[in-house]
Amino acid sequence: MGLTARPDRQLVTVAPQSQEGWVTTRLDMLVNWGRANSLWPMPFGTACCAIEFMATAASKYDLARFGMERMSFSPRQADVLICAGRVPFKLAPVIRRIWQQMLQPKWCISMGACASSGGMFDNYAVVQGIDTIIPVDVYVPGCPPRPEGLIYGIMMLQEKVKRERMSDAQLRDEMEPDPTSKLYIPPEAIDELSEPFGNSVHQTRSGL
């Protein structure tokens, strides 16, 4: 996950050679404008990131400016899943089920180091990044991120939403997990990514 340039603010770009009509592209812009400015978050707060998320939603940082004042505690009415905090393995099927219960269009923000990569909890109980369970749109780094950080992530997600095109046939395709392993990422990739210090399986805390 490298640093990416901030997307430019041009909302919809229409290539001259495009076969799309003027009405379609304008409709895209209207729909995306509406969607981007009324993202209802499904808060999945499990740790200290949730405190920062609450601060973001409270009056000082005022998430309502982005049309997100309404926390949707039902996944069926939510647009964006904000996973704030570490996810233990015991919660893995729960967050996946919540994601599957959300209706399209839906997005996911992985807030904080723990949700994005397991963070400092490189142990037997914590999922090493929720992108191994559900697809993630925006990663917000920080431990925990300040509200400004989360707002920046939300604004990046808004840019992404504003760039969606209805003519894209694969836009709403749900990523299907691998039928045998039930994982989105190949098992070899997960093992390789989650072992920064060599053969972790044989690492013990007492050095035995």
Add this chain to the structure above:
Amino acid sequence: MTAPLVVPGSADPATTPATLRAIPHRGGPLNPSAERIKTRFPDAFVRAEVIWGETNVYLRPDAVRDVVQYLHDDDAERYDYLSDVTAVEYRDLELPLQVVWHLRSLPYRRFLRIKAELPKGTPLKVPSVMPIYSGADWLERECYDMFGIVFEGHSDLRRILMWEQYAEGYPLRKDFPLRGRFSRSEQLRQALAAQPESRYSMTELTIADAFEDLPLEMRQRLAGGEKTGE
């Protein structure tokens, strides 16, 4: 000046020990309960020591239940509050694994720590104190989950923190690798294979009002007396 609070039925505050000041690491007044345990249960008593002003009584594992029953029932002891049940494994593999009970006597304002040593190589079994203190239920389940210590007499001894199908062992044991025994992908695969509903207490679900609303497949499993849920 207000009179010191005296709870009805409790001991006279004048005769109860005052809060200790400048507590030494070792030594100091022994909790009188330790002496009484020694005279009443000479076979069960191993040794007693005072660490930081708190009394540790070491007992033989199989006698813990009787001693705790005495401490709970006797009018001179009245240890009516079990604050913790846990275990310790030392880094030195020669040292035995210890099971620890923290008992508090609210009327006499006493604290007593009871320990039972389980030498390496012996089956990790201690009697459950759940029949005496109902609050020991989850404490003993956690101890079983993390250390693999079997509490004999516990009515529902199963994992409480890890899921019931967790197959990697007991995480707080010293021979357990910090990242678990399986690879990350295998851990994730097994975790995702578990149904969230299987975490519910099967006993509670069977008697729940919403039993009829459960999926048919779950009702059949419950009717079949299934305990583990998977």
